[in-house]
């Protein structure tokens with residue numbers, strides 16, 4: 001039988017989770033709340049955030065703070081750090097999870113969407129790690145959980161912005177981990193495979209069916225597995241056997257097969273006159 005998930009270090013009391021009002025972030029926050037951590041939940045929708053905080057606080061009798069912030073703005077990370085300081089809180093566990101997804105060719109991406117993705121997946125998480133990580137280094141303890149994706153392992157057409165930004169996060173997490181290990185701060189990269197959340201447009205991705213078929217995991221299982229890896233101080237973790245097999249397959253598949261997939265893929269535009 002698997003050991004019960006429990007708090008690893010009693011000195012760690014406060015956890016901040018970005019993108020906490022739905023999907024994996026909400027599941028991570030709920031589980032951290034159930035372990036007794038005081039929470040700071042961050043997201044860009046005030047009503048959903050307040051409802052999530054109320055629910056977690058009531059269910060687990062923990063203090064839950066909320067900060068409404070659009071983390072896709074250039075100044076978001078430093079602003080968030082200042083708001084947390086002004087509240088007199090210090091972060092022991094930083095979970096950088098907020099993200100979004102769009103599918104299509106890079107040349108079709110609107111500049112606004114592309115910039116928002118790079119801010120949200122690259123600039124904001126890096127600067128959150130810089131700001132909160134500096135304080136953790138000073139205290140000589142803390143956990144940082146960075147949510148990347150299995151798409152960080154191989155470059156696929158149709159997700160150029162998404163995949164490359166998740167690859168950045170994976171690389172950043174690895175380097176940060178080496179830097180912080182000597183100070184007693186543990187950094188873990190969580191790389192989920194397909195997970196049934198609001199990330200996907202259900203007109204395009206049949207989320208419910210994929211979950212029923214076991215192709216998509218549920219957010220609670222991903223969160224539980226991710227927190228286990230974080231408390232164990234693991235460098236990288238892909239929850240679920242199927243996701244691990246998919247990742248291995250994606251690394252092994254030859255480039256010509258990926259190029260062929262791109263030419264045949266019904267979900268991407270065809271070149272005029274192409275067979």
Ligand SMILES: NC(=O)c1ccc[n+]([C@@H]2O[C@H](COP(=O)([O-])OP(=O)(O)OC[C@H]3O[C@@H](n4cnc5c(N)ncnc54)[C@H](OP(=O)(O)O)[C@@H]3O)[C@@H](O)[C@H]2O)c1
Pocket residue numbers: 018019020021022023024025042043044045048069070071072097098099100120147148149150191192193194195196197198199200219
């Ligand atoms: N689902 C998957 O298959 C999968 C696979 C691999 C990796 N991931 C990663 O897992 C993370 C969580 O995604 P999810 O699947 O749980 O999707 P989700 O349910 O859509 O959750 C994403 C969260 O990020 C927040 N967010 C989005 N844009 C934001 C912004 N500009 N400012 C602040 N918060 C923002 C969302 O808040 P609002 O709802 O308020 O916008 C939401 O709480 C993402 O980083 C995603 O890339 C997901």
